[in-house]
Amino acid sequence: MRQQLAALLKRDVMLARKGGGGLGAALSFMLAVVVLVPLAIGPDLNLLQRLAAGLMWLALLLAVLLTADRIFQQDFEDGSLDLMTMTALPFELVTLTKALTHWLTVSLPLALIAPPLGLMLNLDVAQLPILWAAMITGSLALSLLAALGGAITAGLRRGGLLIALLILPLYIPVLIFGVSATTMLMGPSSAWPSLMILAAITLLCLVVTPVASAAALKAYLR
């Protein structure tokens, strides 16, 4: 079973690396946000510093969401998913692997790049490590929820907008605790509770979303 999962993971990572994952588009989207924000609210560095962490979180959420419809779409259309339901693997593990691939190939790189990009919005350098920690933890939850959105809309021709409507409300806890980790109202140590809750949310998503995604895909494949 482990071998099969590893093979699946390898296949999907390879497919994503050959240009199917959408990392390039998501990254360009993030860059565009970074450029547009100062144009929209003015170049005042103090204001930008206050907003930087929140804006980078927002950019990360939207960039991840942008790639959500690719997680299952192609495999659904060419019948690969049908085959995967017939293997000995529990289908929940397949959807979990797909979400993990998405995390490895899209969300994690974005989470690694976003904090340094925040420096362009005058992000406080002291916030950088915490923002990294929060984004790396939270991005896994983002990927899992994005995979759920992708599964729910897998059989629809234009599911993109629907994914945003369905999944953005579910991103709220990640956003709130991700940002609150970096506000550090009471010094750096106050980031810990937020990071812990963020990790808890991620773990909950790890349990719930693969099951829900598998159920949704099975309904489409029936």
Added chain:
Amino acid sequence: MQKFANPTVFLKLANAVLPIVWVVTIVLFAFGLYGALVTSPADYQQGETVRIMYLHVPAAWIGMFAYGFMAVASAMALIFRHPLADMAAKSAAPLGAVFCFLALATGSIWGKPMWGTWWVWDARLTSMFILMLLYLGYIAIWQAIEEPHLAAAIARIVALVGSIILPIIKFSVDWWNTLHQPASVIRMDGSTIDKSMLWVLLIMALAYTTLFIALLLTSMRSEIAARKLRTLRLSEIRES
């Protein structure tokens, strides 16, 4: 419960019960509105605007209750394969969304004279707003998927996942609010509500509940009719 799984039995029951529910609703609203607008005293602090409360608070209650109902109905559909449970959940969603909107709108009208602004990012307002978004997402699923059985299967998942994550959203919004702007948290508790207002509020809550039941049954009835029409049309196409 399984007895009413047969749509015909359900229709018979709904047809018998609906007129009674409507009459009860109208009577309750007549009493409740009379109490709310005429007999109940004006608040010593809020003046006459306190009367908005009688429309606002029950709407918020039903707005939240409808999501719970939807989640339970979806779970029933998933576990017992109860054919009417999906319809009940589908019918409850637009009602819940409308009651949420009603709560937000009346709250906004109430907020203008009381807080001096149409909208504040208070934790309760924010989570009510998010709840409405969740309703809209659920409704969008039914809109987007044509095949009713598939739409039901997907909508169940959306409702159940939403019901798992909803408490977390609620909790995190509360946390977010206390973290960002503790000064503007406006709450109704603290001042216990006066008895002369309480009974009017309870009658209004009952009236809203029976209204919800009446609208739900009506909506489910038309849903059953729509499904019958669909199968009739499909069989017509097959024959021709």
